[in-house]
Amino acid sequence: MDAALPDRPLETTPPLSGRMARYLGIWALSLVLMLTAIVALCVAVDPYRVFGTQGIAGLTLQKPAAVRWSRLSKAYMIQRLHPATLILGSSSADVGFNPDSTAWPAAFRPVFNLAIDGGLPDTSLHYLRHALVSATPTQVVIEVNFIESMVLPAGPVNEAAHTQFDFAPRMRVLANGAPNPGYGRAHLADIVFATLSATSLSDSVETLLHQNDPSEVYETEAGWNDGGALRRWAANDGFYQLMMNKDRAKIPQYAAWRRNKVLQIEPVLDMVRVARDHGAAVTLVIPPNYVDEMEALRQLGIDADYDAWKTALVAGAEGNAAVWDFSGYTPYTTEILPPPGDVSHRLRFVWESVHFQSGLGDLMIARLAGAPALDFGVRLTKVNVAAQIAGYHAAQKKWIVAHPEGVARVAEMVRHVQK
Amino acid sequence: MLFNSYAFVFAFLPLVLAGCFVLARVAGPVAAQYWLIAASLCFYASWSLRYLPLLVGSILFNFLIARLMAQTPEGRRGSLMALGIAVDIGLLAYYKYTNFFVDTVNMVCGARFFVSQILLPLGISFYTFQQITLLVDLSGGAAGKQRLRDFGLFVVFFPHLIAGPIVHHSEMMPQFARARYRFEWENMAVGATLFTVGLFKKAVLADGLAANVLPIYMDAEHGNAITLIYAWGACVGFALQMYFDFSGYSDMALGLARMLGLKLPMNFNSPLKCSAIIDYWACWHITLTRFLTAYVYNPMAMHIVRWRHAHGWRRGPGPRGTVGAAVGVIAAPTMATMFLSGLWHGAGFTYLVFGLLHGCYLSINHFWRLYRPRFWRNEASHERVMRPVGLVLTFVAAAVALTYFHAGTVAGGNDIVAGMAGLHGIALPDVIDSRLPGLAARLASLGIVFLPLPLPALLALYGWIIPLLAIALVPPNTLQVLFDYAPAITMPLPYARDRRIQPLRALFERFAWRPSAGWAVAAAALSACGILALNQVTSFLYWQF
Incomplete structure (x- = not known):
């Protein structure tokens, strides 16, 4: 296979040297031009909103890639904006609370949604500290979920899928609030990533090609994930499938948690404290989960833990934050699920057992802003929490009797997990 | 510091090149040589400062042994050589195999010996082998007295x-002495x-494919049954990933040396175009094959031949020889060599399976070449049939062995291989079932089931495999494209004279690099792609051996 060659000297003759020099010159010039064009495109399109380039309607305004890189994009967006209200939490708040909703009272605006998809309270706390370096919100709304306070035997819930993006170096402060000495380097790495990477180039092209696409999911300039992915899945597979997928993902986590039953609400209370120290009024929001979630807790025998979590949260936040409870058996959480394969009928208020739709989010915002008592949304205090929990269980009993098919559906999944 | 990192491309390399050229002009080639030694030690220290003393100590020890051997008459160098090799192999064995040995003893004997995890010093397998070759050749008089700076840079x-x-x-010492x-x-x-x-091969092609292959291997490690289409995708995909990763690394190494006016030996020669596993090993990781052949296989085979002769067994392997001779003289040293090759690649059972599989393949191939003429005499028809059939067989055999190479456990490898054999059935993403009910019904009647698997991932996997397979099989390789400028010490045959199967041969016969504007723009495009991929730094597959 090999052809041994005479070992000729590697020095080159002048004419060849000239051609080689010209070759290298053209190469260098072409490379510089190509890279300059790529950098210019990425900065102009700004697919992750890292640079804050003004978007052009129909061309670059909507950012589908920013949803995938929301931990990156939100870290930079919050440094440029000065919201009066900051929303924190996980994907429920990310999808459910639209900062541009007309339901927000004037005093609350402008609003920025800093909720992080898949983020645990620790993550939100870190983002809050980062935000407060430059922002001075007067209101902080924190969505808190039972499952996100759980510490699973193998580590915290949810975070695994997102650990591939190490957000911590991008924060202006460390987790303990001290200045982050590595911020400058991480910032430089982000600039290089956002301008000179295959990912940013393809995301820039995607941004240009996918404006106003109803099947696409976008992150708005105020940080809201418009729920396009959930909308698309629901349209393609139906709400039943969407619900089952989420239930199958969540129920094993609840089942695993029963092995140690460790709850951690300190990061939530730390968020309250940090926000208060910066002069903001804080509201904790327990979101309206679909009935499957509540029924799974009951069947797994951990609904008493759920009650205890709620009670502890109220006790911990008393005097520093208002705790609003939107959970429970309400018309919004007990809609009848369309049958399997039905893609024409849709749920009006939730996407599945965890994520609520922004329409329901608007009702919640209105309630938080002092709208007259609707049929859901209660401000919990040490005084009324026990009564509210009792009311919850009374409604639960009624629902169980009235909906044996719902009970059976959840029971089937719980059995499957326990096997 | 990886070759495919910003730090290397934009800081280390320009600095090393500039320093070398300036020193060579101002202070002469010896100063440049010391600069390269210092830069190489910095390069190593950027990875592993902790093991830098081990590398330097190993060099000084081997240099001392080499110096003593050079001062000793030829016939009496054996004990020095044995001492040097024993220390080299001892260090390699300690760092690379202690944990594996203890774990194996614990597993087999049910014992509970404990040794804390020993971190493998980077490159130890490579620099140990290189120093051993020098000691062996010094012992036999095939090498002379060395200067420390040449030895160190080597x-x-x-x-x-x-x-x-x-x-x-x-091939290196004369270059160091002559280079300006x-x-x-x-x-x-x-x-x-x-x-x-x-x-480009590493950062764009290999890493692009890797992202689609890895999840299937992880699935197998978690005990999930891998079905046919995914198993073949994982197996073929990893074989291609490995080829583009390692040959890409080798191209980079050759290119770096050439910038400094030095040449390294060719390491890859389109191995996936080979129609026999013997040829495959002559084209895949060529310098390892060369080492194993010269320093393991040949001495072992010669020893066996002499032993057989001494015991009166004079008939050799060959068509007129005996099967016993073929087993003793060919199969036994082949299996032993490939066993050691597997062990060299890594301390784990998966690497042993990889080595032993190749031992079997090579033995079968040798037997075929020996005995095939007895029953298939027509060379022309054999060539006509076996070149394409052999190409497929060789590729699949090599890919199966690489599946074990990549799998975390033998069970994980078995899972994928069983899937390739159809033992886990055939599954497709259920979205096909919902979107194309007619087609799905027909497929279902063939036993294909529909599961909640992501269709885009499957399309991406085969979307990478098909073009990469074409790149590996059709055009000339890098060294053939640059043939006129002899970038390596040894070179492949020019593309036009390469008799292996080459689809679209006519299209590529004149495909040769020259310093033209067109090639400069093409090179700029490739380097732009490479630079864009630098932010997703992944180590080379051969980095930890």
Whole structure:
């Protein structure tokens, strides 16, 4: 296979040297031009909103890639904006609370949604500290979920899928609030990533090609994930499938948690404290989960833990934050699920057992802003929490009797997990 | 510091090149040589400062042994050589195999010996082999007295320090002595082109495919049954990933050396175009094959032949020989050599399976070449049939062995291989069932089931495999494209004279690099792609051996 060659000297003759020099010159010039064009495109399109380039309607305004890189994009967006209200939490708040909703009272605006998809309270706390370096919100709304306070035997819930993006170096402060000495380097790495990477180039092209696409999911300039992915899945597979997928993902986590039953609400209370120290009024929001979630807790025998979590949260936040409870058996959480394969009928208020739709989010915002008592949304205090929990269980009993098919559906999944 | 990192491309490399050229001009080639040694040690220290003393100590020890051997009459160098090799192998065994040995003893005997995890020093397998070759050749009189700076640069020269090619002293020492280490336009143009092609192969092609292959291997490790289409995708995908990753690294190493006015040996020659596993090993990781053949297989086979002769067994392997001779003289040393090859690649049962599978393949191939003429005499028909059939067989056999190489456990490898054999059935993403009910019904009647699997992932996997397979099989390889400028010490046959199966041969016969504007723009495009991929730094597959 090999052809041994005479070992000729590697020095080159002048004419060849000239051609080689010209070759290298053209190469260098072409490379510089190509890279300059790529950098210019990425900065102009700004697919992750890292640079804050003004978007052009129909061309670059909507950012589908920013949803995938929301931990990156939100870290930079919050440094440029000065919201009066900051929303924190996980994907429920990310999808459910639209900062541009007309339901927000004037005093609350402008609003920025800093909720992080898949983020645990620790993550939100870190983002809050980062935000407060430059922002001075007067209101902080924190969505808190039972499952996100759980510490699973193998580590915290949810975070695994997102650990591939190490957000911590991008924060202006460390987790303990001290200045982050590595911020400058991480910032430089982000600039290089956002301008000179295959990912940013393809995301820039995607941004240009996918404006106003109803099947696409976008992150708005105020940080809201418009729920396009959930909308698309629901349209393609139906709400039943969407619900089952989420239930199958969540129920094993609840089942695993029963092995140690460790709850951690300190990061939530730390968020309250940090926000208060910066002069903001804080509201904790327990979101309206679909009935499957509540029924799974009951069947797994951990609904008493759920009650205890709620009670502890109220006790911990008393005097520093208002705790609003939107959970429970309400018309919004007990809609009848369309049958399997039905893609024409849709749920009006939730996407599945965890994520609520922004329409329901608007009702919640209105309630938080002092709208007259609707049929859901209660401000919990040490005084009324026990009564509210009792009311919850009374409604639960009624629902169980009235909906044996719902009970059976959840029971089937719980059995499957326990096997 | 990886070759495919910003730090290497934009800081280390320009600095090393500039320092070398300036020193060579101002203070002469010896100063440049010391600069390269210092730069190579910095390169190594950026990875593993902790093991830098081990590398330096190993070099000094082997240099001392080599110096003593050079001062000793030829016939009496054996004990010095044995001492040197024992220490080299001892260090390699300690760092690479202690944990594996203890774990195996615990597993087999149910014992509970405990040894804390020993971190493998980077490149130890490569620099150990290179120093052993020198000691062996000194012992036999095939090498002479060495200068410390030549010896040091021979071992630590950063382009090959971490993952080869495994260089031989006879091809490097004369270059070090003769090189001027000056800036030369041709060296820079050829070297930079090679480096760029290698970067593109690694950072764009291999890493692009890897993202789609890895999840299937992880599934197998978690005990999930891998069904037919996914198993074949994982197996073929990893074989291609490995080829583009390692040959890309080798191209980069050759290119780096060439920029400095030095040449390294060829390490890959389109191995996936081979129609026999013997040819495959002559084209895949060529410098390892060369080492194993010269320093393991040949001495072992010679020893067996002499032993057989001494015991009156004079008939050899060959068509008129005996099967016993074939087993003793060919199969036994082949199996032993490939067993050691597997062990060299890694301390784990998966690597042993990889080595032993190749031992079996090579033995079968040798037997076929020996005995096939007895029952298939027509060479022309054999060529006509076996070249395409052999190409497929060789590729599949090599890919199966690489499946074990990549799998975390033998069970994980078995899972994928069983899937390839159809033992886990055939499954497709259920979205096909919902979107194309007619087609799905027909497929279901063939036993294909529909599961909640992501269709985009499957399309992406085969969307990478098909073009990469075409690149590996159709065009000339990097060294053939640059043939006129001899970028390596040994070169493949020119594309036009390469008799292996080459689809679209006519299209590529005149496909040769030249310093033209068109090639410069193409090289710029490849380097732009490579630079864009630098932010997703992934280590080379051969980095930890």
